[in-house]
Amino acid sequence: MPRKATQVTGHEPEGRKVPAAELADEFGRTAKLLGGRLTDRLSHHGLSMPRFQLLVQLTRHGPLRLTQLSSRVGVSQGTASTLAEALVHDGLIERGADPQDGRATQLGVTDAGRQRAEAWLSDYERAAEDVFAALPADQWPGLLTTLRTLSAHHAAPAED
16 A cells, blocks of 8 residues: 655754765665665565566566676676576576677576566565655655766766
8 A cells, every 4th residue: 555645844954054974864865764664665576686686687688697797786796696586587688698708608588587586576666656655746756866866976986
């Protein structure tokens, strides 16, 4: 059942300089709350959020090398390898030769994996709509732009 939108009464006065630490604190608190809510809503699917993230990337983008997959999901190659191994064991993804380089291996989703990913994605969309229902939908594009700007800036290599 969708939650009723909560009215925030502590709006910041126009022109108030907000300390970066305050932004970071609220961002971290919000990310933890939203992530927990999504995890709770999706736990019946029987896989962890990180495993589903790998499975979804392979479903959306087709076979990928482990380095590509780890980059898309935003985890280390070692973590991606561990997650992928579990998904291979469960029969949800499989290894195959990279058509561009026969010496390299790609990971691809199996039919069973695609079915699981599609069911999860359907529930994920509904859960995400619930989570973001507190924010008017006309504000979603601005929030998405802000989050993408932060991600892109911090994904770039640091300059010395």
